[in-house]
Amino acid sequence: MPLSGEAIRLMNYIDDVAVTLRRVLATIPVLTPEERARVAEHLAQTHPSAADVARALAVE
Secondary structure, three states: OOOOHHHHHHHHHHHHHHHHHHHHHHHHHHOOOHHHHHHHHHHHHOOOOHHHHHHHHHHO
C-alpha cells in the first residue's frame, strides 16, 4: 500500500530533525561544561520530545 502525502511529509520532517540533531552533536565538543549543562537542561524541558512523538506513533 503506498504512503499518503501526509505520511511522506512527516517522514521528511523527521529527516530534517535528524539533520539538526547531527549539527547539535557536532557542536557539543566546543561547549564548556556549564554550556553543556544548560543545553542539556533545555533539551530535557523541550516538549513535545522525540519520545512523546514515538509514543503517539506507537501502534496499539
